[in-house]
Amino acid sequence: DVKVTQSSRYLVKRTGEKVFLECVQDMDHENMFWYRQDPGLGLRLIYFSYDVKMKEKGDIPEGYSVSREKKERFSLILESASTNQTSMYLCASSRGGGGQPQHFGDGTRLSIL
Amino acid sequence: RKEVEQDPGPFNVPEGATVAFNCTYSNSASQSFFWYRQDCRKEPKLLMSVYSSGNEDGRFTAQLNRASQYISLLIRDSKLSDSATYLCVVNDYGQNFVFGPGTRLSVLP
Numbered sequence: 001d002v003k004v005t006q007s008s009r010y011l012v013k014r015t016g017e018k019v020f021l022e023c024v025q026d027m028d029h030e031n032m033f034w035y036r037q038d039p040g041l042g043l044r045l046i047y048f049s050y051d052v053k054m055k056e057k058g059d060i061p062e063g064y065s066v067s068r069e070k071k072e073r074f075s076l077i078l079e080s081a082s083t084n085q086t087s088m089y090l091c092a093s094s095r096g097g098g099g100q101p102q103h104f105g106d107g108t109r110l111s112i113l
Numbered sequence: 114r115k116e117v118e119q120d121p122g123p124f125n126v127p128e129g130a131t132v133a134f135n136c137t138y139s140n141s142a143s144q145s146f147f148w149y150r151q152d153c154r155k156e157p158k159l160l161m162s163v164y165s166s167g168n169e170d171g172r173f174t175a176q177l178n179r180a181s182q183y184i185s186l187l188i189r190d191s192k193l194s195d196s197a198t199y200l201c202v203v204n205d206y207g208q209n210f211v212f213g214p215g216t217r218l219s220v221l222p
Binding site for chain 2: 031033042043045048050056088090094097098099100101102103104105106107109
């Protein structure tokens with residue numbers, strides 16, 4: 001079974017802090033993704049990566065950055081956290097090429113105070 | 114027009130009922146299709162991939178109609194544990210996954 005592990009289930013931070021969310025997958029997947037999910041808005045793509053050191057902006061990249069130094073790890077960084085970044089953050093991975101489903105981590109529920 | 118649309122729901126059905134969800138997508142070049150289930154405050158979990166010939170997994174049957182750009186999910190003999198939100202997901206190419214808004218199902222005793 002594919003295992004996608006997110007570093008924290010719940011996280012509380014303060015406005016202006018730099019926040020790191022970590023994601024690790026154990027299936028040698030080429031693609032990794034970060035989403036946020038808010039009530040009534042569904043899943044929205046923040047960034048994705050199709051290879052080490054490669055990254056592409058998703059639909060809502062503002063206020064976020066990412067890092068992929070190793071194939072198995074994809075980090076999401078909130079440069080200066082704001083209250084509107086309070087959300088559920090979901091990491092996913094998928095095998096390269098088309099036709100392969102995504103597998104999600106448990107999610108991190110982040111609250112910015 | 115939204116790229117992926119689903120029945121708005123919620124669907125409230127008694128145990129043992131058969132329920133069907135519909136999903137339409139706008140990009141005729143879409144390549145791959147999936148159904149996920151998501152429990153409250155949990156992550157989406159892959160339920161099944163949807164193939165052109167249709168596919169079945171136990172009580173679940175998925176159908177794809179490329180001409181009409183339409184995907185369906187049929188659940189037979191509903192169980193209480195089937196209560197969840199069902200997400201239709203369309204993969205246009207490579208890394209581009211488009212999620213529908215989801216349809217919530219409540220199976221009642």
